[in-house]
Amino acid sequence: MTDQLQRGDAAPTFTLPTADGDEVSLDDLRGRKVILYFYPAAMSAGCTKEACDFRDNLGSLKGAGYAVLGISPDEPEKLMEFRERDALTFPLLADRGGVVHASYGTWGEKTVEGRTFTGPIRSTFVIDEDGRVDIAMYNVQPIGHVKELRRILGIDA
16 A cells, blocks of 8 residues: 555656546646545446535535545446436546556555455545645545535534
8 A cells, every 4th residue: 555645745646547538637626626535346336325414515525625536446337327326416537557546555455344455545634725734634434424524624504
């Protein structure tokens, strides 16, 4: 696993395909605040809850000036199915080789239900307008995470 990012670090740049096959580049969002969240698997129970929480809070997040991007190691086709099934209204990005996960320190050993393996670590980053990490949150829980993030960012419901 790559070292974890800290506040003030330059956010690693990337260009990844979306569910539609378009591309999103972090460099293209320079000048905007970005919430970048990494999740393990589209359509799993926890990832669905987290994605729907972001969807349900997207208006207030956008109103506070934040763009939201979700990244997983899934194929774009699975991301499209996830987006359509749950009416997700923000970009879902496919990091199929895990390169972006590694650059953010979100790929490593973890234990789930008593089983230890290597894979994506649920994490969220807030990136400022200059492309620097403002907040780095590793090993977040899918339920209640968006509420906690809103509290930290000072965004009212």
